Amino acid sequence: VDTAEATSPAEPVVAPEESQAAVEEPVLPETDEGPPPAAPERGLATILGGPVESGRPTWLDVPPERIGPLLAAFADEGARLLALTVLPAVDPEPPDVVALRYHFVVSETPITVSTRTPRRAAPSAAGLFPAMTWRERELVGEYGLRFVDPPLEVDAPVEQGIGDQESPPDENPADAPLLSSRPPTADP
Amino acid sequence: MAELILGPYHPWLREPLVLRLDLHGETVRGAALEPGFNRRGLERLLEQATWEGALALAGRVCEGCAVANTLAFCEAVERMAALMVPLRGQYLRLVLAELERARSHLTANAALLDAAGFPGPAAPVLRRSAARLEAAQADWLGSRRSPLSYGGLVATADILDEERVALITLLGEVERAVTPQVQAVLRHGALARRLVGLAVVRPVTAERLDLRGPVGRAADLARDLRRDAPGAAYARLQAAPDAAIPDGEAGVAPVGSTRVTVVTQRGGDAYARLSVRLLESLESLRLARLALDSLPGGAVGLAGATRADTLVARALAGRGAERIEALGRAEGPRGEVTCVVAGSAEGPLLVHFHTGSFATLPAVGPALAGCALADLPAAYASFDLCLACAER
Numbered sequence: 001v002d003t004a005e006a007t008s009p010a011e012p013v014v015a016p017e018e019s020q021a022a023v024e025e026p027v028l029p030e031t032d033e034g035p036p037p038a039a040p041e042r043g044l045a046t047i048l049g050g051p052v053e054s055g056r057p058t059w060l061d062v063p064p065e066r067i068g069p070l071l072a073a074f075a076d077e078g079a080r081l082l083a084l085t086v087l088p089a090v091d092p093e094p095p096d097v098v099a100l101r102y103h104f105v106v107s108e109t110p111i112t113v114s115t116r117t118p119r120r121a122a123p124s125a126a127g128l129f130p131a132m133t134w135r136e137r138e139l140v141g142e143y144g145l146r147f148v149d150p151p152l153e154v155d156a157p158v159e160q161g162i163g164d165q166e167s168p169p170d171e172n173p174a175d176a177p178l179l180s181s182r183p184p185t186a187d188p
Numbered sequence: 189m190a191e192l193i194l195g196p197y198h199p200w201l202r203e204p205l206v207l208r209l210d211l212h213g214e215t216v217r218g219a220a221l222e223p224g225f226n227r228r229g230l231e232r233l234l235e236q237a238t239w240e241g242a243l244a245l246a247g248r249v250c251e252g253c254a255v256a257n258t259l260a261f262c263e264a265v266e267r268m269a270a271l272m273v274p275l276r277g278q279y280l281r282l283v284l285a286e287l288e289r290a291r292s293h294l295t296a297n298a299a300l301l302d303a304a305g306f307p308g309p310a311a312p313v314l315r316r317s318a319a320r321l322e323a324a325q326a327d328w329l330g331s332r333r334s335p336l337s338y339g340g341l342v343a344t345a346d347i348l349d350e351e352r353v354a355l356i357t358l359l360g361e362v363e364r365a366v367t368p369q370v371q372a373v374l375r376h377g378a379l380a381r382r383l384v385g386l387a388v389v390r391p392v393t394a395e396r397l398d399l400r401g402p403v404g405r406a407a408d409l410a411r412d413l414r415r416d417a418p419g420a421a422y423a424r425l426q427a428a429p430d431a432a433i434p435d436g437e438a439g440v441a442p443v444g445s446t447r448v449t450v451v452t453q454r455g456g457d458a459y460a461r462l463s464v465r466l467l468e469s470l471e472s473l474r475l476a477r478l479a480l481d482s483l484p485g486g487a488v489g490l491a492g493a494t495r496a497d498t499l500v501a502r503a504l505a506g507r508g509a510e511r512i513e514a515l516g517r518a519e520g521p522r523g524e525v526t527c528v529v530a531g532s533a534e535g536p537l538l539v540h541f542h543t544g545s546f547a548t549l550p551a552v553g554p555a556l557a558g559c560a561l562a563d564l565p566a567a568y569a570s571f572d573l574c575l576a577c578a579e580r
Contacts, residue, residue, distance in 0.1 A: 057514075080398055082515070082524075082526040082542060085538060085540045087513075101528070112515070131398035134546065134549060135546075
């Protein structure tokens with residue numbers, strides 16, 4: 001390879017075994033009245049231990065009970081959930097546990113959230129990220145997963161719950177030009 | 189009320205799918221899509237493949253989006269193995285991706301114009317232009333097999349200078365043939381009256397469902413990986429000064445700005461999707477021409493790229509980890525392709541494609557509600573669904 005003509009490679013993704021950003025446990029109030037309610041997740045910058053580093057893939061390994069608040073934090077941040085995957089059982093682990101991966105991008109920076117969850121009680125992301133509704137239904141068929149509180153039952157008609165219902169009215173003025181071209185942004 | 193069930197095999201569905209329609213007279217009150225007839229279990233096959241075999245399988249997810257799918261897959265593997273792609277390889281990948289986008293958009297628009305009963309030569313010209321692009325690419329590559337490989341392209345895919353000039357000339361000819369047809373279509377009042385307001389996807393719906401590609405951009409979702417997260421070639425191209433490339437040996441018009449123009453519309457209807465694809469096809473022809481005009485020298489791939497198994501296995505073994513996971517992304521004709529790959533030196537353990545058509549599927553049923561039955565073929569064609577991509 002002519003190294004002078006070669007481009008810099010994209011920053012390689014760190015393997016989970018190599019580097020896992022530790023997620024700090026939130027300080028929960030002590031109470032005698034059963035388990036405390038889930039604490040609101042802090043901003044992504046706090047979770048990641050700093051601002052999202054542009055372009056550098058980040059890995060988060062979290063326990064399943066933290067997934068709900070974490071997903072909410074990502075949704076609040078305007079993150080896109082690009083894909084949801086289940087890693088086949090390559091590690092010795094109970095057959096009723098699966099490794100779930102949520103692949104986000106925040107400001108075009110990939111962030112992967114990893115968790116191990118019971119096969120029959122996987123946390124559903126489709127409520128916050130409706131784009132994952134069909135993907136979760138695929139995983140039900142492919143891996144025998146059951147999602148907790150999915151917004152759409154697996155046997156429901158496909159158009160239910162994910163269409164135009166309850167959409168606020170559009171704000172397209174009648175005289176808006178049909179064609180518009182966004183100016184390109186400057187390169188970073 | 190009546191129920192009409194179309195498919196799974198129907199002339200204007202193009203790919204197998206059941207479409208259940210609730211009709212009130214001639215009006216569609218509700219529509220439900222039932223896909224699943226095109227599922228080939230490719231992701232499962234990929235889990236059992238070698239790295240070399242996986243490359244071929246990734247291209248078989250969809251014939252029409254083979255470059256985009258393989259690019260996303262290769263990018264993920266290259267991230268895992270920290271492989272560097274030579275700049276000439278990056279540029280030629282860009283050319284292949286833009287040719288694929290132009291072909292796909294031209295074909296999809298021809299199908300939509302046919303479905304809408306558009307008179308005149310536009311649909312045949314677009315279809316013939318797409319065929320010319322496909323033939324030119326086959327002439328260059330010597331086959332229709334994907335030339336993509338880990339770390340660039342296979343060495344036989346390098347383009348000779350005379351082939352490069354011939355391709356630039358052809359791109360100019362196609363652009364000159366397509367441009368007047370684009371103008372004719374966009375100025376046709378009867379077509380606009382038929383397609384404006386048909387099968388509307390509102391911007392809020394597009395945002396919520398994270399729609400990708402032309403369907404999202406037609407609903408004012410200005411996302412395009414080529415601009416937002418450009419790969420090396422797109423970044424290098426856009427970093428070049430905006431000077432017009434002078435008329436060269438190919439004798440074609442200057443290509444103009446080096447920037448990627450993201451075409452958006454606000455209507456979210458069939459007309460908006462048609463317009464976005466028409467203008468994007470011209471943009472793709474321009475970008476391909478620009479990249480060929482400024483093609484750098486050097487190798488198109490890494491040494492040893494023809495032995496993909498060895499190349500990737502060595503690189504992964506060198507990184508020392510037992511298992512590595514990575515995400516690859518590419519802007520395909522029907523939207524962003526996301527490919528998640530996990531693997532070891534022996535081969536992939538997990539490959540998952542989340543494609544633009546898969547993202548579009550949930551939006552189609554609700555958008556068809558309210559259409560007249562006679563408009564349904566045009567409304568459905570305007571989404572340019574690719575079930576091969578969506579079902580893998």
